[in-house]
Amino acid sequence: xxxxxxxxxxxxxxxxxxxxxxxxxxxxxxxxxxxxxxxxxxxxxxxxxxxxxxxxxxxxxxxxxxxxxxxxx
Numbered sequence: 001x002x003x004x005x006x007x008x009x010x011x012x013x014x015x016x017x018x019x020x021x022x023x024x025x026x027x028x029x030x031x032x033x034x035x036x037x038x039x040x041x042x043x044x045x046x047x048x049x050x051x052x053x054x055x056x057x058x059x060x061x062x063x064x065x066x067x068x069x070x071x072x073x
Contacts, residue, residue, distance in 0.1 A: 021065075024062055027042045027064060032051070035055075
């Protein structure tokens with residue numbers, strides 16, 4: 001009985017880690033979309049730099065880390 005409970009807990013733990021990685025990726029994707037819309041509306045170099053910098057320094061690392069975690073699971 002304890003082995004079966006342990007297996008269920010291991011599956012639930014893996015599922016929550018995968019779900020959390022997917023949710024984080026989606027949140028970052030929506031933030032990049034919002035910043036890109038803002039940059040297109042502002043039409044300034046600073047706005048484009050902020051949107052591009054966020055995409056490079058936040059979204060891409062989150063995306064690559066999520067894929068690495070999924071391949072290890």
